[in-house]
Amino acid sequence: MGLVYLALFFALIKLTPFIITPLFLGLFLATIINVPERMFAKKLSPRWSKILANVLVIGIILYALGNFFPIVINQGRAIFTSLQDIEIYSQGEIELPQWIVDIINNLNQYLSDFALTLLNNVISYTPSALIAAILVIVTTISIGSLKSEISKNIVNLFPVDTEKGISFAKKTFKDFENFVQGQFFVAAFVGLFVGISVYVTGISGGFFLGVLAWVTNFIPYLGVIISAIPLLMLAYSAKGLIGLLIGIIILVLANQIEVWILSPRIQSRSLKLHWFVILVSILLFGQLFSFAGVLIALPSIMYIKNYWDFFVTKKSGIDMQKELVVDTEEEKEEE
Numbered sequence: 001m002g003l004v005y006l007a008l009f010f011a012l013i014k015l016t017p018f019i020i021t022p023l024f025l026g027l028f029l030a031t032i033i034n035v036p037e038r039m040f041a042k043k044l045s046p047r048w049s050k051i052l053a054n055v056l057v058i059g060i061i062l063y064a065l066g067n068f069f070p071i072v073i074n075q076g077r078a079i080f081t082s083l084q085d086i087e088i089y090s091q092g093e094i095e096l097p098q099w100i101v102d103i104i105n106n107l108n109q110y111l112s113d114f115a116l117t118l119l120n121n122v123i124s125y126t127p128s129a130l131i132a133a134i135l136v137i138v139t140t141i142s143i144g145s146l147k148s149e150i151s152k153n154i155v156n157l158f159p160v161d162t163e164k165g166i167s168f169a170k171k172t173f174k175d176f177e178n179f180v181q182g183q184f185f186v187a188a189f190v191g192l193f194v195g196i197s198v199y200v201t202g203i204s205g206g207f208f209l210g211v212l213a214w215v216t217n218f219i220p221y222l223g224v225i226i227s228a229i230p231l232l233m234l235a236y237s238a239k240g241l242i243g244l245l246i247g248i249i250i251l252v253l254a255n256q257i258e259v260w261i262l263s264p265r266i267q268s269r270s271l272k273l274h275w276f277v278i279l280v281s282i283l284l285f286g287q288l289f290s291f292a293g294v295l296i297a298l299p300s301i302m303y304i305k306n307y308w309d310f311f312v313t314k315k316s317g318i319d320m321q322k323e324l325v326v327d328t329e330e331e332k333e334e335e
Helices: 002-015 017-041 046-090 098-157 162-200 206-216 223-266 275-289 291-312 317-334
Strands: none
Touching: 002 017, 002 275, 002 291, 017 046, 017 098, 017 162, 017 291, 046 206, 046 223, 098 162, 162 206, 162 223, 162 291, 206 223, 275 291
């Protein structure tokens, strides 16, 4: 039954991406919120811990999204103007080489076409995006009650070999929680590193860029590309080509620290997969399911891996139960 559910999920996300993707994002977001909620619960009541965690995480995400497009549009306009000034200057007393003029003209045309395409896409996807945003919010708020309902009825999902099916579902969801919670701390460090580095080097928007780096870091490998766009634009506007070089260095350092130091230490327990398998999985799922594929790639691989362990290689229930007990005990120690 496990493969049937996975195939059904893939079919739904392919046919109705603007419904299934927001639902998955809501689950993802609710799991992220659990991390600060547990921290606050050590000092505050459960009710206030939940409220503060929701306000903190959702507020940060809204801040990043609310500033991303205005900054990209304004900085893009400024860069476009500066390139036009170079073209005009080349027609004055000092002539630039023709190949430089051609590059500038082609870049101007590319930026104009890109801006027009972006505007058309934003207009066409706005209704679907609004529906998706509502679904994300509703799912995030109601995920607690949904989890309890699923737990009560999980027996019905595995009519054959029920005990092993329940253990498989628990192990898979526990791995998903560990992955998201581990990524929370990886993303927090990357965001802090980017924000401080930008501030120290004299580039404007350090707080915004740090927050954006934290938010986009939850998108494996592609998140750095999203945060790189405004960072490099702001760096170029502040310090020209030198600023562009500084921005690239900051991004490379942040990425290398994450790939070689943070992720192997923090995520090794939850994923237990080679980095090349992770990269290929993300690219493959991205090709098949577009943006949604990037989000579901690693959870899907964890699901398939656990299915293989439980039902193909047929690990004993005792072995898998030991893994669940170890994970639970480690969580209690951390708390």
